[in-house]
Amino acid sequence: MINDVIAIIQDYWLLLLIGQYPNGPLGGLANTLILSALSIMLAFPVAILLALARLSKWRLLRWPVTALVYITRGVPLLMLILWSYFLVPLWTGADVPSFVTMLTTLVVYQGAFLSEVVRAGIVALGSGQMDAARALGHSSLGAMRFIILPQALYNMIPSIISTFVSTIKDTTLGYVINVPDLTFAASQVNNQLLTQPFQVFLILAVVYYAICWSLTHVANIVERRITRRRAGLSGGAAPVALVPAKIISEQL
Amino acid sequence: MSTSAAWTQQLQTIHLSDVCKSYGDYPVLKNIDAEVARGEVVVICGPSGSGKSTLIRTINRLEEINSGSITLDGQNIHAAMRTRELNLLRSRIGFVFQNFNLFPHLSVVENVAMSPIRVKGVAANVAHEKALKLLDRVGLADKARAYPGQLSGGQQQRVAIARALAMEPPVMLFDEPTSALDPEMVGEVLAVMKSLASEGMTMICVTHEMGFARDVADRIWFIDAGQILETAPPDEFFKTPRHPRAQRFLADLRH
Ligand SMILES: Nc1ncnc2c1ncn2[C@@H]1O[C@H](COP(=O)(O)OP(=O)(O)O)[C@@H](O)[C@H]1O
Ligand SMILES: [Mg+2]
Numbered sequence: 001m002i003n004d005v006i007a008i009i010q011d012y013w014l015l016l017l018i019g020q021y022p023n024g025p026l027g028g029l030a031n032t033l034i035l036s037a038l039s040i041m042l043a044f045p046v047a048i049l050l051a052l053a054r055l056s057k058w059r060l061l062r063w064p065v066t067a068l069v070y071i072t073r074g075v076p077l078l079m080l081i082l083w084s085y086f087l088v089p090l091w092t093g094a095d096v097p098s099f100v101t102m103l104t105t106l107v108v109y110q111g112a113f114l115s116e117v118v119r120a121g122i123v124a125l126g127s128g129q130m131d132a133a134r135a136l137g138h139s140s141l142g143a144m145r146f147i148i149l150p151q152a153l154y155n156m157i158p159s160i161i162s163t164f165v166s167t168i169k170d171t172t173l174g175y176v177i178n179v180p181d182l183t184f185a186a187s188q189v190n191n192q193l194l195t196q197p198f199q200v201f202l203i204l205a206v207v208y209y210a211i212c213w214s215l216t217h218v219a220n221i222v223e224r225r226i227t228r229r230r231a232g233l234s235g236g237a238a239p240v241a242l243v244p245a246k247i248i249s250e251q252l
Numbered sequence: 253m254s255t256s257a258a259w260t261q262q263l264q265t266i267h268l269s270d271v272c273k274s275y276g277d278y279p280v281l282k283n284i285d286a287e288v289a290r291g292e293v294v295v296i297c298g299p300s301g302s303g304k305s306t307l308i309r310t311i312n313r314l315e316e317i318n319s320g321s322i323t324l325d326g327q328n329i330h331a332a333m334r335t336r337e338l339n340l341l342r343s344r345i346g347f348v349f350q351n352f353n354l355f356p357h358l359s360v361v362e363n364v365a366m367s368p369i370r371v372k373g374v375a376a377n378v379a380h381e382k383a384l385k386l387l388d389r390v391g392l393a394d395k396a397r398a399y400p401g402q403l404s405g406g407q408q409q410r411v412a413i414a415r416a417l418a419m420e421p422p423v424m425l426f427d428e429p430t431s432a433l434d435p436e437m438v439g440e441v442l443a444v445m446k447s448l449a450s451e452g453m454t455m456i457c458v459t460h461e462m463g464f465a466r467d468v469a470d471r472i473w474f475i476d477a478g479q480i481l482e483t484a485p486p487d488e489f490f491k492t493p494r495h496p497r498a499q500r501f502l503a504d505l506r507h
Contacts, residue, residue, distance in 0.1 A: 131314055132353035136367040136419060137343025139335065146370060150357050230357065230399045 027180030039106040047114030072112035102174040121152030161219040271320035282478040295465040298475035304458040312345040346416030346424040352408040354400040361396040386414040406437025426457040
């Protein structure tokens, strides 16, 4: 069993790592990492913008964005992926690469989820911080940037990381529209071997677990470092950061 | 420094004229007429829920009003204006909250220095130097690198006062600055406020500290159910309150 796994890795490591590249498109683990990183990096600012729009005093901004977030959150991701995959080329006539389709869909979907986390973090701060900022003469955007968001995002680190982790897991769905990622490579390997699906998909599971675990681990270190800095080096009476319950647990 | 000095040199007063405010159908402030002269210390007192916080928050426009006007040195605070202009106006009115509202993610010195840097564009090293001086003045120079969560309530409130002073406001508003404090910390905050008053700062303080009112206030406003029922110098107010509700309020306080 272990020997099978080792043999598979020895024979197919390059395919699992970079797919058909350089004879075909980049795939495998490399593409999974790129897709995950891009999705997270783009979904994060999108989420902040969506959250600010949902908290805006202008209805013209608030209502459409609220509708977008509700609809996106209420629909299975797979359905969104298939819609974008079939409908966008149909409407626009453009030939969109499946990687781009997947990336865009993930950014919108995870951006919507993450925006709820960010919004909850802002609301949980209460009005006192904003009052103080305004009383000192800060503009609302300046207050958001320097006073509200740094606290809200910090308080939400656990929930934000959960969303990042599920973004990584969700990249596997790109398989259905032929995004050449790690899952796609693994299924190619499986098709060639035919007899060892358990071993192949065990490798797949272990790799995804390692990626997600590393991310969580790094996030924990960062969080602990910030907490320690705020508590001072003495480690004495530490300010207890309010960490609201996981709002997005339904997603995991 | 120079701009602030110029400001305090001018004859500045706060005028409230026929100010009305309601939450929905419920009137919180009813036809408030009052004024504060330059260098004057006003203490607002009255029962809980009478509209003290609302009144003081309308003065830097944290709350909007429904009608009437509030002016600072002739400038109408509630006039239609650009948000930039409003922010500038607000930065000239210091505000101290009951719950301190320090920024917990910033160190004490950053709390004090950040607004001059971000709002006024003061150079960072200048703002930090000034912040350290202000912290020294409120007796917290040794806490500059600490974070708010490491300080006692009294220390946090003194930092909050230093933070407001960093904007060099000619007027300071206090909304029950000692109400959230343990009794043994009330004195240190009142001492800072007293020293501010003795330096000629124009101050409006909502407070239940009648000792402070007696010693420091030039004038007491007694407010009940959204109306200023009595304004009088402290010795007059405490010895011979005219309005029956003020008499009852003072009798209740003594129990
Ligand atoms: N945001 C609000 N919405 C509705 N009612 C409010 C609001 N804020 C205060 N009030 C009401 O206005 C009245 C005056 O409140 P406040 O100014 O806080 O009184 P005080 O500071 O004297 O205790 C109270 O009856 C309070 O319930
Ligand atoms: Mg109050």
